[in-house]
Amino acid sequence: MSSQRLRLFTFAAPSRFYSLSGSLLPWLWAAAALLAAIGLYLGFFVAPTDAQQGESYRIIFIHVPAAWMSMVIYLAMAAWAAIGWVFNARMASMLARALAPSGMVFTLIALATGSFWGKPAWGTWWVWDARLTSELILLFLYVGYIALVEAIDDVRRADHAGALLAIVGAVNVPVIYFSVRWWNTLHQGATITMSAAPKMQSTMLIAMLLLTFAFWAYAFAVVFVRARAIVLEREQDAEWVRGLASAARRAA
């Protein structure tokens, strides 16, 4: 009985995900656009000039949120990959694959904006310090994960191999986060921590948090779009996809 329920659950999941994510998408796009617009307005027109860094600090409004996203998405990817592997849950594995390119994009944004900030602040585009190097390793982990799962034709085997890589690579995330404490680095310490009051003026902080929420909404939306594509690719022969296709034909 329980195995039957499990089968029912796993078979129902992709179709349920497809319809649920489809109805959430317009709200997510709207939230991302609205939060980004308000955040950027506050960041550029209300937040004052920084006493030490002048206007160059305004990069923080995208740099810090992007760096947070790069780590959070990696952990989410590793968690979904692990769930997909352990419970043989197809939707979880598909979500892990859908998360990887977005994580890679946020890692690229964090590295590029960091470089644009480092040049005026430190006088160099790049240094091999702990924070920057571990973030670069995160980029390689994303690239490696995507290359690995795309290189294996058998979908389930690819999911399992990718899960192994994602889980082992997860050890890098705390290294990135604590790197500024564990080693002497050029990179400044954490601006926001759980234990202390933020070392930032409040408009700056609000602008940065709004951009963070905008990135969250955007990430959910674009990952949903990609996951819906993956669902359609993999479930092409399923009854509900055929129903979807014939409904689309009737509408056209």
Add this chain to the structure above:
Amino acid sequence: MNWGSASEFFAMGGYGLYVWGSYGITAALIGAELWLAQRRRQRALREALAAASAGAQP
């Protein structure tokens, strides 16, 4: 209001290259990601449609 004029806004106190470079790269990467993701979903939908109609009329 921080800026007296539009040119002051674009100059970013001499840091224009760095600030606008950062925002430009971010916009370009997000735009490219969005375009690729939407294209992938549209292609998947098209292929599912084709597969379904091929199954209906063998």
